[in-house]
Amino acid sequence: MTDTLQAIARSLSNDVQTLSTVSHNVANMHTPGYRAVRAIPEFQPDAASAERRFATAIDQRDGALAQTGGELDIALRGEGFLVVERNGQMLLTRAGSLRIDNEGRLATVAGDLAMGYAGPLQMPAGKARFGRDGQVFVGDAPVGQLQIVAVGDASRLRAVGNGAYAYDGPLAEWKGSVVQGAVEHANVDAAEETVRLMELTRHAESVQRAIGIYDKAMDTGINQIGGN
Incomplete structure (x- = not known):
């Protein structure tokens, strides 16, 4: 494969990867606490390649708050995650719709246990209150x-x-800080994702034109060689 074709192939691969992040973000626009995925350009260290490649990263900007008034609904402000346990594995989440499970432990709607610094948080009967620093009270x-x-x-x-x-x-x-009585929407901006999709479409059309020009040039070269 020639250098030109390799460059076109890399460009198309980057577009496909970026399109995948846009599609994933749009599909999760209504998922509470979802963090948008961004394609981040990486410049290769070797001078022989000026092509950009892309890695993905999680956008940590806060999503909008939805006030619910729910006693066990919490939202985080600032870059951070709740630590939860799922089947013995420690995970991170921003989904703050919590509940009390059958064993009296604080858990997410998905069933992951909300972790304190001494293990899962056991919740006695009573009215729960969350401090801005994450302290949990039942009553006083x-x-x-x-x-x-x-x-x-x-x-x-x-x-x-x-x-x-x-x-x-x-x-x-x-x-x-922790906000009680609210949940966080996904931090996906519909307008921003639309702009990204339009930019991808224009770039893909440019690549398509480049393929057509290259194909025509190759065809002309082959015909000239064949005519000699």
């Missing part, structure tokens, strides 16, 4: 503190379903 009695962390490398977040993410990178200090 403290029952623990939500474990909330920030991530040091968002590119290492991997979606595992039901609004949760696996993460294998360094952690950072969380500096946000």
